[in-house]
Amino acid sequence: MTTDLYGGRLDRAVRLREAGRAEEARELLLELRAEFPDDAVVAYQTAWVHDVLDREAEAVAHYRAAIAGDLPAVDLRDAMLGLGSTLRALGRDGEAAAVFERALARFPGDRPLRVFRAMLRYNTGDVREAVADLLRLLGETGGDPDIRQYRRAIDHYAADLDRSWLR
Secondary structure (H helix, E strand, C coil): CCHHHHCCHHHHHHHHHHCCCHHHHHHHHHHHHHHCCCCHHHHHHHHHHHHHCCCHHHHHHHHHHHHHCCCCHHHHHHHHHHHHHHHHHCCCHHHHHHHHHHHHHHCCCCHHHHHHHHHHHHHCCCHHHHHHHHHHHHHHHCCCHHHHHCHHHHHHHHHCCCCCCCC
């Protein structure tokens, strides 16, 4: 982060959040948002602190402002994940699905995005796709040698969970 533009206040707000002093961080970030309303990084940090404080409904507008701005790729991915997750938590499943689809189009194969999309799919009753997504992720990331040994079978089951492989 650039402390010159913000006089060190953005760095201080992040440190406050990380130290568990999220309400103090929120106050400082809201001041920065008022001063720098078009700054995507400030919007992203403001959204994040609202999520930390379980103020999801207030986080949404800040996430949207951050995503509309000029964020570095890693922050953009995290902001999209945060927005999708927050919308899911608020029960705004259609909006969350659209965010995750846009995010995965921008960051294909991103594993954390895929996990959060699987949680959304579970919430919306698309249990089959949720389980298939998670099985595919397990096969890709499983470090356990016993899991790796069964990766091919896991991948086959993930492709068609309803098929009986013994017929």
